[in-house]
Amino acid sequence: KESRDEKFLWQHMDPATSTVTASYCNQMMNHQNMMVGPCKPVNMFIHELLPDVQAVCFQGNVPCKNRQPNCYQSSSKMHIIDCHLKKGSKYPKYNYQTQQLQKPIIVACECVQYETVHFDGSV
Ligand code: ATP
Numbered sequence: 001k002e003s004r005d006e007k008f009l010w011q012h013m014d015p016a017t018s019t020v021t022a023s024y025c026n027q028m029m030n031h032q033n034m035m036v037g038p039c040k041p042v043n044m045f046i047h048e049l050l051p052d053v054q055a056v057c058f059q060g061n062v063p064c065k066n067r068q069p070n071c072y073q074s075s076s077k078m079h080i081i082d083c084h085l086k087k088g089s090k091y092p093k094y095n096y097q098t099q100q101l102q103k104p105i106i107v108a109c110e111c112v113q114y115e116t117v118h119f120d121g122s123v
Helices: 004-012 024-031 050-058
Strands: 042-046 060-062 072-074 078-085 094-101 106-108 115-122
Touching: 004 042, 004 060, 004 106, 004 115, 024 078, 024 094, 042 115, 050 072, 050 106, 050 115, 078 115
Parallel strands: none
Antiparallel strands: 042 078, 060 072, 072 106, 078 094, 106 115
């Protein structure tokens, strides 16, 4: 079974794409097979190097949306890509809106090495 930090990597990390086009979210959300069953209405991809994202676990501690205490806000803005399911989009042709943002991110961290496990938001 995949670990939570592995799931975080495929769901939220994309350090590689050089040009983000309007069809980015359709491609990424398709590719990552999140459209099986109920599709994910919102997903963020982080366009930064992994060590920079993992380092957020040691930056500003903030309360999580679910009130757990293990969330951390990045001290600098990060390049993120917001994928939002468009209204009226139905199986099997899910259509996502792609929006590029530069914002501090908030992630939840867990485990011995304190790895990112959940994307809590951006501010
Ligand atoms: P994501 O939330 O990253 O978009 P997801 O919606 O598929 O992905 P979640 O269940 O929200 O999955 O979170 C991923 C994992 O993070 C879960 O295993 C959850 O238990 C864990 N987790 C740890 N700490 C928190 C927290 N403070 N808030 C939410 N999830 C957390």
